Amino acid sequence: MAPFALISDTEAWKELKVHVEDIKKTHLRDLMNDAQRCQSMMVEFDGLLLDYSRQNSTIATIDKLFKLADTANLKEKINQMFGGEHINSTENRSVLHVALRAPRDTVIQSDGKNVVPDVWKVLDKIQEFSERVRSGSWVGATGLPLTDVVAVGIGGSFLGPLFVHTALQTDPEAINSARGRQLRFLANVDPIDVARNITGLNPETTLVVVVSKTFTTAETMLNARTLREWISAALGPSAVAKHMVAVSTNLTLVEKFGIDPNNAFAFWDWVGGRYSVCSAVGVLPLSLQYGFPIVEKFLKGASSIDQHFYSAPYEKNIPVLLGLLSVWNVSFLEYPARAILPYSQALEKFAPHIQQVSMESNGKGVSIDGVPLPFEAGEIDFGEPGTNGQHSFYQLIHQGRIIPCDFIGVVKSQQPVYLKGEVVSNHDELMSNFFAQPDALAYGKENLVANYKIKTTRVCWGWG
Secondary structure: OOOOOOHHHOHHHHHHHHHHHHHHOOOHHHHHOOHHHHHHOEEEEOOEEEEOOOOOOOHHHHHHHHHHHHHOOHHHHHHHHHOOOOOEOOOOEOOOHHHHHOOOOOOOEEOOEEOHHHHHHHHHHHHHHHHHHHHOOOEOOOOOEOOEEEEEOOOHHHHHHHHHHHHHOOOHHHHHHOOOOEEEEEOOOOHHHHHHHHOOOOHHHEEEEEEOOOOOOHHHHHHHHHHHHHHHHHHOHHHHHHHEEEEOOOHHHHHHHOOOHHHEEOOOOOOOHHHHHHOHHHHHHHHHHHOHHHHHHHHHHHHHHHHHHHHOOHHHOHHHHHHHHHHHHHHHOOOOEEEEEEOOHHHOOHHHHHHHHHHHHOOOOEOOOOOEOOOOOOOEEEEOOOOHHHHOOHHHHHHOOOOOEEEEEEOOOOOOOOOOOOOOOHHHHHHHHHHHHHHHHHHOOOOOOOOOOOOOEEEEEEOO
């Protein structure tokens, strides 16, 4: 295949540019009447069902997107990532967050070294340390057990762990494991965030986890110094070593700060911050709150999707399909935003997490070679749990601007409620909205005002 400066120079791209003009003339209501098309646009894997039949696309659209993926050498690039090649060309590094949740016997190379044993060495250290803290064998300076944890970090060191923590807070097994414990996250350099995080906490029972790869992140280190002063003022400077630990690779600065280097938990330069929730960044504070066995289930789930992404053909590959549909919506249909709408309050911090994962990754107006892009790339992500969002911004989605939507639902609630005399359970009421909203957006209402827009939606739901 001849080299090209930009993907938009290729025949596959140009075919889609022609094809999109036909799609713009097609009503989604008519597409939804094609049963064969709708059935082909449902994909299931490991308890997840993706239904993208409400996307403004045809079977031909998907085939052309697959051709575009082949033109871009997507499969080769996936193999390069899993093979530890330096696909982060800016920093000349591997991109191996998949290694963070790989099974212990997996071999994943980076610069000629299998990194998985190093990952598990840190995970084993986290398990041992978290069990000591949770059991009360590791105590604070005054001999009291450390029942409260404040994780200090920003960006990926905050958004990913907070999302998982929020999702686990209402899980029955996790609730039982976390009984008597607290986990808080301090991110903003605003002193109000400090005040909110230490309100009601006793320094004698508090453990602070400082998360900074270089131990130089300005906001994180100012917050860390603030909490160090809070501990020192109450318990004396020598208490810092018992009440503060670190997730960092800079052991010299960790020790200079007053933290025992033996209580520093490593991660690596091939872990991007926005992908770091499966490293010690997320695993340490979450294990302190819920116990390592709970967190290990999360890691296994992530690993399952990794292997699906690596091995499934495009037509069955949920991450590939979602990615290609985003390219279709942004770069061809020219819809700039995406609404992330989880019909589960447990996922209330999912949209902010995805904002960083997606918008920091794709927030560029140039190609990997620095060539300005002659097309739009990257989505503006926002969202709110249903049904809250229905009483907030759905009016604009229904009757204002075209905004592709990702509806996310679960079959079983973490906290089911059945009230005597009610026709349906609380969760069934929620899910009635979950199923009704995508259909309302897809089909529209023919006798509504003339400027009513037909929206692009995709639905993903799974077993709780």
